[in-house]
Amino acid sequence: MENEVMKCIKERRSIRNYLVKDVPKEIIEEIILAGKYAPSAENRQPWRFIVITNREFIKELSEKVKEQIKKLLKKKRRWKKRFKELEDERLILFLQAIANSKEDVVFHNAPVVIFIITKDEAFNDESCACCAENMMLYAWSIGIGSCWIGLAKFLELDEKVMEGLNVPKEYHVSACLTFGYPAKIPKTPIRNPSADVIKWIE
Numbered sequence: 001m002e003n004e005v006m007k008c009i010k011e012r013r014s015i016r017n018y019l020v021k022d023v024p025k026e027i028i029e030e031i032i033l034a035g036k037y038a039p040s041a042e043n044r045q046p047w048r049f050i051v052i053t054n055r056e057f058i059k060e061l062s063e064k065v066k067e068q069i070k071k072l073l074k075k076k077r078r079w080k081k082r083f084k085e086l087e088d089e090r091l092i093l094f095l096q097a098i099a100n101s102k103e104d105v106v107f108h109n110a111p112v113v114i115f116i117i118t119k120d121e122a123f124n125d126e127s128c129a130c131c132a133e134n135m136m137l138y139a140w141s142i143g144i145g146s147c148w149i150g151l152a153k154f155l156e157l158d159e160k161v162m163e164g165l166n167v168p169k170e171y172h173v174s175a176c177l178t179f180g181y182p183a184k185i186p187k188t189p190i191r192n193p194s195a196d197v198i199k200w201i202e
């Protein structure tokens with residue numbers, strides 16, 4: 001049934017092109033509130049939020065991600081043993097393009113970056129993913145775009161950056177999201193047909 005929630009779920013897009021316009025602090029707090037109402041294992045609410053609105057710092061973080069990708073690509077033979085994905089030549093080309101770009105192809109010049117960090121405990125990442133999706137959907141419902149930035153995981157390889165972000169030693173980055181007013185909304189990427197992804201047991 002096409003109600004408001006379904007409409008929001010279907011229309012939300014990952015935004016990689018933002019207006020040069022700040023998101024007011026009260027709105028960021030509302031987005032986080034939506035996250036805090038997500039389900040979590042045993043209602044443990046294992047998330048902590050690191051909110052960055054300093055554009056210079058976001059640029060620096062983008063460069064740090066690129067540095068880590070460059071390091072990984074230099075030692076890709078060693079990493080391939082751990083990550084089979086690195087056998088994929090398309091992924092290597094994608095990472096090379098990110099690492100060599102002069103633009104902020106990591107955080108897409110977003111005015112807000114939020115790291116959701118959590119301790120390494122059972123179901124914490126699942127709970128944080130629910131939290132992240134709540135945040136992205138609520139943001140979309142009030143005209144704010146977002147994008148999950150998996151590439152930000154590379155920052156975990158840089159201890160100094162983690163310290164600079166005030167991530168306690170026992171925490172890791174569960175999700176990293178950008179937020180901002182969309183300048184361009186991409187077309188909906190094709191979804192796989194239900195018949196291909198649902199197996200009914202009746």
Ligand SMILES: Cc1cc2nc3c(=O)[nH]c(=O)nc-3n(C[C@H](O)[C@H](O)[C@H](O)COP(=O)(O)O)c2cc1C
Pocket residue numbers: 012013014015016147148149150151152188189
């Ligand atoms: C775990 C995860 C990691 C992602 N990492 C990135 C990323 O590093 N950079 C990016 O531009 N988009 C990233 N995305 C966004 C996906 O590319 C996007 O959700 C997908 O293409 C579907 O598009 P849609 O969100 O507009 O429906 C990520 C999404 C998820 C869920």
